[in-house]
Amino acid sequence: MSGEPAGPERAEPERPVGRGVFLGTVAAGLSALVWGKSAWSTVSAAVAPAERLVPLVPSGWRIYTISGTMPTFDPSTWRLDVGGLVRRPLSLSYAELTSLPRAEQVSTFHCVTGWSVANVHWGGVRLSDLVDRVAPHHAAHALEFVSAEVPYVDYLTVRQASLPDVLLAYELDGKPLPREHGAPVRLVIPEMYGYKNVKWLRRITFVPRTADGYWEGLGYDRDAWVGRSNGYGS
Amino acid sequence: MTRYVRRFSRSERALHWVNALGFVYLLTTGLVLYLPRLSVLVGRRPLIKDLHAWGGVGWVASLALVVLLGDSRGLLRTARELDGFDAHDLNWLLRRAPAPQGRFNAGQKLNSAVTAALTVLFLASGLLLWLGERDTRFRFASTVVLHDGLMYVALVLLVGHLYLALIHPATRHALRGMTIGTVREDWAAEHHARWKPQ
Numbered sequence A: 001m002s003g004e005p006a007g008p009e010r011a012e013p014e015r016p017v018g019r020g021v022f023l024g025t026v027a028a029g030l031s032a033l034v035w036g037k038s039a040w041s042t043v044s045a046a047v048a049p050a051e052r053l054v055p056l057v058p059s060g061w062r063i064y065t066i067s068g069t070m071p072t073f074d075p076s077t078w079r080l081d082v083g084g085l086v087r088r089p090l091s092l093s094y095a096e097l098t099s100l101p102r103a104e105q106v107s108t109f110h111c112v113t114g115w116s117v118a119n120v121h122w123g124g125v126r127l128s129d130l131v132d133r134v135a136p137h138h139a140a141h142a143l144e145f146v147s148a149e150v151p152y153v154d155y156l157t158v159r160q161a162s163l164p165d166v167l168l169a170y171e172l173d174g175k176p177l178p179r180e181h182g183a184p185v186r187l188v189i190p191e192m193y194g195y196k197n198v199k200w201l202r203r204i205t206f207v208p209r210t211a212d213g214y215w216e217g218l219g220y221d222r223d224a225w226v227g228r229s230n231g232y233g234s
Numbered sequence B: 001m002t003r004y005v006r007r008f009s010r011s012e013r014a015l016h017w018v019n020a021l022g023f024v025y026l027l028t029t030g031l032v033l034y035l036p037r038l039s040v041l042v043g044r045r046p047l048i049k050d051l052h053a054w055g056g057v058g059w060v061a062s063l064a065l066v067v068l069l070g071d072s073r074g075l076l077r078t079a080r081e082l083d084g085f086d087a088h089d090l091n092w093l094l095r096r097a098p099a100p101q102g103r104f105n106a107g108q109k110l111n112s113a114v115t116a117a118l119t120v121l122f123l124a125s126g127l128l129l130w131l132g133e134r135d136t137r138f139r140f141a142s143t144v145v146l147h148d149g150l151m152y153v154a155l156v157l158l159v160g161h162l163y164l165a166l167i168h169p170a171t172r173h174a175l176r177g178m179t180i181g182t183v184r185e186d187w188a189a190e191h192h193a194r195w196k197p198q
Helices: A017-053 A094-098 A127-134 B010-034 B036-042 B045-069 B072-083 B087-093 B106-132 B143-167 B174-179 B185-191
Strands: A079-084 A090-093 A103-110 A116-126 A142-147 A153-157 A167-172 A186-188 A201-207 B004-006 B182-184
Touching (some): A017 A116, A017 B072, A017 B106, A017 B143, A103 A186, A116 A127, B010 B143, B010 B174, B072 B106, B087 B106, B106 B143, B182 B185
Parallel strands (some): A079 A201
Antiparallel strands (some): A079 A090, A103 A116, A116 A167, A142 A153, A142 A201, B004 B182
């Protein structure tokens, strides 16, 4: 029963300010569903340099995995197999992969859940270079990208895979691709959301037709164009 | 003889500590999902994600249980107390005299309103994230930014709250009220002059 306001003789008129603050904060918060992403990209661009200095300042990346532990990379045993409907299948060691013609690009990485990392510096091998080397059959209309993180898999059509900035990236920001980003090599297709950018790549198979990858099996779009799929855009 | 007066009921304290425990749990599991270095260190993302999402459900359910099973009418009176601001409260916020305070000072009233709003927003954005993973109709590009931004706001409030409750000499006696329930009578008279404890 404690805490009743003082007796009427001393009571000041009260206004219900608390509920106003409560409702105002809720409304302001919900409005951020409209303006939040653009405001955040401005802020995160400003604090990005601090991430290198202070380990716990978020870099903008989030590490998504679908299994309990991340695959480990052993350079002495690791291979990238490229096969299926091709004339010249390949099995590349890490040294062989990194000795192929090198390409670099700066592109923005978009996650379907809403976060993005701008100006990511990738180094690696053009997927189109690799496609030329294995000489796919005419019957091959899609590529299957198999991750060492079982059962992660995803597909691109041959046309999607031939986009000029599709990369098999083994470097991030000038350093070997870190484990959490898919070491030693991941797919990078900036036009599509992150779930198409398969990490811990270990096999590329040319197949007759495209199919549902891991997240597509859970309701996400096969053609994951940034801003034009998965309920975004029109 | 030091005399003590009762400041917080058992239901009020239970609500506070259930909220605090839930927040720390969700902050911990949330940071493992959010910060790359912690994600790498801990791994097991699917498990942590479930622990976080179901923890959020458990948090709100526990708060509701305390309200329903505890002294609901007392808590409702507390809510009214927190809601009402008078001229003294305005003076207190503007650091003008006279500003004698009731059982809650104006800063505590503001903090409780904002904290309650953050709880609603955490729940709403968390539910949208959860549903959005299953149905595009619930998917918005800014949901994850809102959820993360709330964490930063809540963290700033928490740091200030911990400073006042544990370190600041003038206010840290209040911690006794939130643990044992009582505070020194002279402390109450100094900091909450208009409060008439029974």
